[in-house]
Amino acid sequence: xxxxxxxxxxxxxxTGRQVTLMCHQTWSHSYMFWYRQDLGHGLRLIYYSAxxxxxxxxxxxxxxxxxxxxxxxxxxxxxxATRSQTSVYFCASSESARRQFFGPGTRLTVL
Amino acid sequence: GENxxxxxxxxxxxxxxxxxxxxxxxxSASDYFIWYKQESGKGPQFIIDIRSNMDKRQGQRVTVxxxxxxxxxxxxxAATQPGDSAVYFCAENAGGTSYGKLTFGQxxxxxxHP
Numbered sequence: 001x002x003x004x005x006x007x008x009x010x011x012x013x014x015t016g017r018q019v020t021l022m023c024h025q026t027w028s029h030s031y032m033f034w035y036r037q038d039l040g041h042g043l044r045l046i047y048y049s050a051x052x053x054x055x056x057x058x059x060x061x062x063x064x065x066x067x068x069x070x071x072x073x074x075x076x077x078x079x080x081a082t083r084s085q086t087s088v089y090f091c092a093s094s095e096s097a098r099r100q101f102f103g104p105g106t107r108l109t110v111l
Numbered sequence: 112g113e114n115x116x117x118x119x120x121x122x123x124x125x126x127x128x129x130x131x132x133x134x135x136x137x138x139s140a141s142d143y144f145i146w147y148k149q150e151s152g153k154g155p156q157f158i159i160d161i162r163s164n165m166d167k168r169q170g171q172r173v174t175v176x177x178x179x180x181x182x183x184x185x186x187x188x189a190a191t192q193p194g195d196s197a198v199y200f201c202a203e204n205a206g207g208t209s210y211g212k213l214t215f216g217q218x219x220x221x222x223x224h225p
Contacts, residue, residue, distance in 0.1 A: 031211060043200070043215040058212060090154050097211030098143050098204055102154035
């Protein structure tokens with residue numbers, strides 16, 4: 001039972017490049033979420049999705065794009081990466097929206 | 112965890128002791144609370160949750176207490192073990208348009224000494 005997986009686990013990119021972080025869950029949970037975790041800010045919600053083709057902004061959505069064509073996948077795209085987007089990104093899923101289960105994270109460095 | 116830093120509250124205990132981690136929340140409309148454990152280099156791991164119609168909930172070796180009057184939440188860990196060393200986060204959520212949008216605290220570093 002893989003649960004929730006993220007790829008890549010580590011990524012180094014340059015300013016201005018497009019980057020896509022992948023998230024896949026095997027639980028068939030309706031809800032999926034993207035968070036970023038930074039020193040001094042804790043975990044902050046970027047986007048969430050209540051179902052396939054339904055997405056909504058969280059606290060810090062600027063500079064990010066999401067899509068959800070299939071229930072099990074929720075990719076996060078940085079259209080033009082900036083240094084301020086250097087962070088650890090966590091994907092989560094939930095059946096109830098509230099009790100959320102997190103993936104292992106992707107550490108992204110933007111040079 | 113990723114929030115390890117000089118400004119995070121810390122709690123240091125001996126193996127076998129009971130630990131109490133505290134959390135103050137700000138939104139009086141919050142009706143759901145959840146605790147996570149995060150070990151270094153890993154994602155947050157669900158521990159226990161509680162709804163506002165309860166003031167106590169028990170799990171395996173853990174108890175969450177909720178005091179809505181003073182907007183305070185605590186996580187009690189019985190017989191703390193070295194494997195409990197981690198950063199612990201509380202999160203809150205209100206209903207309505209905020210449903211599912213968890214708001215996380217900054218975390219508390221728990222260190223358990225053998």
